[in-house]
Amino acid sequence: MASGLESLEQNPPDDFVEAELIEPRSGSEPIPFNAPSVVGEEFYHIADAIHRGQLSGDGHYTHLCEVWLQEKTGAGKALLTHSCTAALEMAAILCDLQPGDEVIMPSFTFVSTANAVVMRGAVPVFVDIEENSLNICPQKTREAITDKTKAIFVVHYAGVIADMPAFKAIADEHNLYLVEDAAQALGSTLNGQQAGSFGDLATFSFHETKNVISGEGGALLINNPHMQDRAEIIREKGTNRSQFFRGQVDKYTWVEIGSSYLPGELIAAFLYGQLTRESEIYQQRLAIWKEYDRALTPLVKPLEIQTPHSPTGHDHNGHMYYLLMPTLEMRQAFINSMKQQNITTPFHYIPLHSSPAGERLGRANGSMDVTNRVSDTLVRLPVFYSLKDQSSVIDAIKWALDSSAAN
Ligand SMILES: Cc1ncc(COP(=O)(O)O)c(C=O)c1O
CATH class of the missing domain: 3.90.1150.10 (Aspartate Aminotransferase, domain 1)
Incomplete structure (x- = not known):
């Protein structure tokens, strides 16, 4: 018959944890914090883009990515940009930020959220984040509103969507624009609703540290229908070139402020390979x-x-x-x-x-x-x-x- 000790060795209790000698990891390959995810499909689409003969932006692959993003998120319109930073700058123009306007945002964010606002002469007003979600706190946002507040730029930290129903209520009550900096949040949902579909505008990043990447890359999602035509113009250096290509105007010209915010087709082709996976x-x-x-x-x-x-x-x-x-x-x-x-x-x-x-x-x-x-x-x-x-x-x-x- 087994002694008490032997039987304990043979049948350890469920919660038994064997004391282990912990050794440092040594002599091994370095493990980086991030490595760009290449899934394979990118090469085929890049070759196809070259074969198609258009390398500038707004071509076949740009449109495929935009349709993918619209279908995924349910957003009104998606425009590819060369970075999330570019999309945030477009958002600041679309919100008509003027010198002295205030925009409430978390302090715990990337510099691009604030730079976009400052570049329009507006003032970022930083408020604290919540202990649990690490997202901007709705109550502290409410307390920061003044008669100069024009917009709230919310960040979905670590891909966890901020309390968007609360922010939507605050924005509606005070007639403010609501922008989601969803750089990290492609594919995240709140009560089944996709990141990028809550605000007037939303931005994604496809920088190589993100889930889906194109090296550098981004997108602007436009849910407010009044902003859609203007967004196209701002992305095309302030011209109505996109309307011209669709045959809606017979020549294109300078109609607004804007810049070159669109990526070339090779970047879009790489991104499309990623989106399909x-x-x-x-x-x-x-x-x-x-x-x-x-x-x-x-x-x-x-x-x-x-x-x-x-x-x-x-x-x-x-x-x-x-x-x-x-x-x-x-x-x-x-x-x-x-x-x-x-x-x-x-x-x-x-x-x-x-x-x-x-x-x-x-x-x-x-x-x-x-x-x-x-x-x-x-x-x-x-x-x-x-x-x-x-x-x-x-x-x-x-x-x-x-x-x-x-x-
Ligand atoms: C919250 C947030 N916003 C914006 C950006 C800028 O993204 P991009 O590098 O695509 O311009 C980042 C980058 O990590 C980010 O974390």
Whole structure:
């Protein structure tokens, strides 16, 4: 008969965790934070675009991408741009921002959200984000409204859609334009509704760090029907060239301010290759996201490290997995321990309200406590389509947590 100890060894209880010796990852290939996802189809479409003979913008592949985006999101109209930055600049022109107008936005965002506004002479008014979603807070937005407020630029951080029903109500009540900076959110939904379909306008990024990419690239989605014709003109250097090509006018001329915001056909062809495989890319990233969550949540909870939170009704696109460490020092120790193991785990946005340009060109409204804390403590983990060795990243994280806890 087996002794008590032997029987315990043969039949460990369900919650039994064998003590493991955690070793640092060593002598292995570096694991980057991001690697551009190339799925294969891009090459065929690029060759086809060359064969078709148009390399400038607004051709066959630009239209295919735009139709894809319209069908995916249900947005009124989609226009491809050469970046999300360009789409944000177009959005600022379409909102008719004038010198002195105010635009409410999070401080915890990329510089392009604010630059687009400042380039029209308007003032970004920064408000704090929410603890859980890390998205701009509707109540603090409401408190920041003045008689100069013209628009709200909402950011869907990490692909988690902000509280758009609340923002829509605020915008309607105060007659403000609502713009979604959905750079990271292609494919995310809120109560079944796609990112990019809530605001008057929305912007996507196809930069190589995003889920679906074209190196550099972006799109403007126009849900407000009054802005659609003007958007085409602004993207075509302020001319009515698109109408001319459709045979709606017999010559084209300068009718508005504008710039060259459209990408060439080779970029559009690459992007179309990616869009045709979007659901596979989405599934792959989501699987990586879920595996981090499954493996790390039980480990980090006792250390008071926060993991991403997706509120009810939100289905995100697996764009980003992050940890919020208890302190800046712990974040730095973690990043260093991961670097020691050849794995890059970067932090993210530096708050705009306290940056040199933000202090000069914008203003903060109310406390920025959450923004400051998140900026100091957030660290991002590798998530990309071709990530093969996720278990080795997870083991490295265990060692990094163990060694930072020991220090
Ligand atoms: C929230 C947000 N807005 C805008 C941008 C700018 O995108 P792009 O590089 O396509 O201009 C980024 C880039 O990462 C972003 O994160």
